[in-house]
Amino acid sequence: MSRPVQARINLENIQYNFSTAVAHASGARVMAVVKANAYGHGAVAVARHLSRADAFGVASIEEAIELNDAGVAQPVVLLGGVFASEEWAVIGQRGFQAVIHNQAQLEGLLAHRTVAAGTGLVIWLKVDTGMHRLGFTEAEFIRARGRLLASGKVAKIVAMSHLACADEPGHSMTEGQLRRFKRAVSGHDGAKSIANSAALLTSPETHFDWVRPGIMLYGGNPLVEALPEHLNLLPAMTLTSRLVEVREVAAGETVGYGGQWRLPKRSRIGTVAIGYGDGYPRHARAGTPVLVRGKRAALVGRVSMDFITVDLGRIPDAQVNDEVELWGERLPVEIVAANAGSINYDLLTGVSSRVPRKYAGSG
Ligand SMILES: *Cc1c(COP(=O)(O)O)cnc(C)c1O
Numbered sequence: 001m002s003r004p005v006q007a008r009i010n011l012e013n014i015q016y017n018f019s020t021a022v023a024h025a026s027g028a029r030v031m032a033v034v035k036a037n038a039y040g041h042g043a044v045a046v047a048r049h050l051s052r053a054d055a056f057g058v059a060s061i062e063e064a065i066e067l068n069d070a071g072v073a074q075p076v077v078l079l080g081g082v083f084a085s086e087e088w089a090v091i092g093q094r095g096f097q098a099v100i101h102n103q104a105q106l107e108g109l110l111a112h113r114t115v116a117a118g119t120g121l122v123i124w125l126k127v128d129t130g131m132h133r134l135g136f137t138e139a140e141f142i143r144a145r146g147r148l149l150a151s152g153k154v155a156k157i158v159a160m161s162h163l164a165c166a167d168e169p170g171h172s173m174t175e176g177q178l179r180r181f182k183r184a185v186s187g188h189d190g191a192k193s194i195a196n197s198a199a200l201l202t203s204p205e206t207h208f209d210w211v212r213p214g215i216m217l218y219g220g221n222p223l224v225e226a227l228p229e230h231l232n233l234l235p236a237m238t239l240t241s242r243l244v245e246v247r248e249v250a251a252g253e254t255v256g257y258g259g260q261w262r263l264p265k266r267s268r269i270g271t272v273a274i275g276y277g278d279g280y281p282r283h284a285r286a287g288t289p290v291l292v293r294g295k296r297a298a299l300v301g302r303v304s305m306d307f308i309t310v311d312l313g314r315i316p317d318a319q320v321n322d323e324v325e326l327w328g329e330r331l332p333v334e335i336v337a338a339n340a341g342s343i344n345y346d347l348l349t350g351v352s353s354r355v356p357r358k359y360a361g362s363g
Contacts, residue, residue: 004242005274007327007351008042008358011049013234017217018050020233024200026207031077031193033214034067035059039244040351041218041237042277044070045089045359050217055097057212062089068094077124079212081105081134099160101126101134106144110151116119120155123148124193127184129177131164138184145188146355158210159185159192166198166206168225174203197222201231220344222332237348238328239280239355243292243320245271246312256301261286263300267313270297272324277305279351280326284308288339291325292318299339 018295021030032053038046047056047067056072058064059080067076078098082088085108100106100123109115109123125145128135136144141159148154158201161181165171178194178351193210195203201222202209215222219235227233249255251265263269272290276281280303288299290310297310297318311319327333333344340347 003273004240004244005278006240006356006358007040008238008240008360009045010234010236010238010329010360011045012360013219013236014041014046014217015049017219017233018053018235020231021197021211021213021216022052024231026210027202028195028207028209028211029054030325031055031057031212032217033057033079033196033212035063035079036349037063039214039218039220039345040348042357042359043067044072045357046217047072047074049175054210057214061090061096063097065090065094068096075122079124082108085109085112089114091115092121097122097124098147099126100148101136102146103136103140103144103310106147109153110147112137112175115153119153121153122156122158123154124158127159127161127181129161129180129184129194130165130173131162133162135161137336138180141184142187145160149321157188157190159188159190160210163194163196163199163206163303166196166203167222169198169202169223169225174199174206178206182228187339194351201227201291215348218348220348221332235327235329235332237333237351238330239274239326240328241272241324241326241350243270243318243322243324244273244307246318246320247271254301257304258302261301265313267311268316268318269300270310270312270318270324272308272310272326273306274308274324275304275306277352278355279347280308281336281342281347281350283342284336284340289331290334291331292322294330297324 034043055075057079064076081099126135165173191209195206195211197213197216199206219233289296301309
C-alpha cells in the first residue's frame, strides 16, 4: 500500500455551491474563479464539471493554457493581468481575456504588433477603488478606456475593481469603494464587475453584470463571521490520511521535534501520515482537532514534514490504519485554519502536489 494521504474532491458539492452562487447573483453572469489550481481542487477537473459557468478566472497565462489545452470552452480571464508583452500573442491566438491594471500593460497592448485592430479582444480594465494594490485611478481609467477603444484592438471592455473588506459585511470600506467605482465608470456603457464570493453572498448592490466567486465554490466561508443560516455551502475537499502508529507514552514524556509538548498524563499517541510537506499547516497549535472514528482527537507536538502526532486518549478503540480526517465534510477547514493562525484560502491552496486528488461525483 502506498502512503495513505489523499484529498477527496466532491465535484457535486462544487456544482451545488456554484448553483448557490447563481441563485444569489441577481442575474449577473458568473465567472468561476479557478486560479491556484482551483484553490487546490484541480482546475481542469473543476472547470470541466462547471459547464454552466459563464467564464473562468485564473492568475496566469500558464493556468489559462492548461484549461485551453484541456478543451474548456468558456472564456478564460487572466485576473492577474499580463506580466510580459509576449503574452499578448498567446492571448490573441487562444481567445483569452485579460485584465489590464496598469499603464505598462496598456502600452504593451497598444504597441503590440500581432494583436491587430479587429481581433475582438475583451479587456477587463481595473480601477483602484481603495485597495491600493492594482488598478488605475478614476482619471487614469477614463483615459485608458478611451485609448483602448480608439485603438480598435478591443471589442469590449469590462470595468472591474476588487474589494478589500467584503469579508466583513457592512464594512464602510465597501461602501466607499462602490462609490468610487460608480464614479469612475459613470461614462462606461459596457459591463461592470466588482463582487467576489463575500460580496456576492452579502451585498447585492455589488453584483452589476459579472460576479467572480472563488472560495465559496469550494465550500469555504468567505466571511470573517459565520455564514447566515439560509446560506449553505458544502465543503468540496476532504483531506484524509491514516494512523500509521499508535503507542502508549508515559506522563512527563515529550512528543515531537523540540520536545516542546509534554504529556500531562499517560496517554495513547497516534502518528498520522501527513505533514507540512503535504500542506498541513506547520503552525497548527496543540489542540487542533482531527477526526478519528468520527471523534475529535487533538494535535500534540510539532507538525513535521511527513507526520503529525495526536492524542488518542479519548478514543480508546482507535488503532493503526484508521482513517483520519484533517479537514473536510465533517471537520470545517475554517476550524483548522483558526488553530493555525491562517485562513481557509491558504490551507486549501496549500495542499501540495504530492497529495493525490481523488474525484467523486464527476458523473
Ligand atoms: C481571487 C479573486 C476573486 C475570487 O475571490 P474569492 O474571495 O475567493 O471569492 C475575485 N476577483 C479577483 C480579481 C480575484 O483575484
